[in-house]
Amino acid sequence: MLKKTKGIVLSYLKYKESSIICKVFTRELGLRTYLVNGVRSQKSRGKTALYQPLTLLDLVVYEREGGNIQRVSEAKLEHAFVRLPFDFYRSGVAMFMAEILGKVIFENYHNEGLFDFVEGKVLDLDAEQVILGNFPLQFLIQLSGFLGFEPSDAREFYEELAVDKASPTFKERVSALETLLGERVFSKPSRAVSQELMDDWLKFYAMHMETFKEVKSLEVLRSLMDQKR
Structure with a gap:
């Protein structure tokens, strides 16, 4: 099931060649662990910036009951930092x-x-x-x-x-x-x-x-x- 939520990134780890696993504290769903595919590939260069600590995001995520690791469908900045x-x-x-x-x-x-x-x-x-x-x-x-x-x-x-x-x-x-x-x-x-x-x-x-x-x-x-x- 797809769900929309705001999220605050706490940390991430590199996973395989081009993906990451990140911890995000979400407003609607609580703390979740997400697999984000392809953000470290050549084509997606720069997208890891979305997952730096305390980045504020608007997310569309897959929410699977009983799953330890969920997946991110879409992510964009909820607030662009100035300083x-x-x-x-x-x-x-x-x-x-x-x-x-x-x-x-x-x-x-x-x-x-x-x-x-x-x-x-x-x-x-x-x-x-x-x-x-x-x-x-x-x-x-x-x-x-x-x-x-x-x-x-x-x-x-x-x-x-x-x-x-x-x-x-x-x-x-x-x-x-x-x-x-x-x-x-x-x-x-x-x-x-x-x-x-x-x-x-x-x-x-x-x-x-x-x-x-x-x-x-x-x-x-x-x-x-x-x-x-």
Whole structure:
């Protein structure tokens, strides 16, 4: 059966000589794995650009009940990015976001509210006025609400998370998190505080999700963001 849906690409792998297998979080069908034939052939040169992480697509897909891998019939851009693919910093944040989503969204998981949230964050990342410095942390915090474990305040967060409260940066991390949870704009924390606060949040995710493992894009993100400072 053919179905239309919006989708957000999370990742893809090369398959055979000219095809790919990709993970796409769709609005109407949830997370799906799709086989896309021929996109790496000479005739279809450039079509793999449609399947880069966080690309927003309009899709027509074959939906076969009980199938682990479905097929894409048609794919076109739902939104053409203006900045994201051409900016190393934005691309680094996108890579990080896509990896996080790939770790927390499971096959067939369907949540239209979560889809709309992610789509909105992707559009924000492509916007001219985005503040990149706090963007990855704000994404983790807001995403945790959809996953069911967003803390109500910084005190609750650090009571649950076993950290060294004697650390020289602990009070600064608490203060920065209080501001982020209140979604207020604040001056950039130091590099050390930013890194430790990110580590705290990744540990928090690992506490709540057994399958949440090492985030490989983190070092790339940190390197790019350090250059941005």
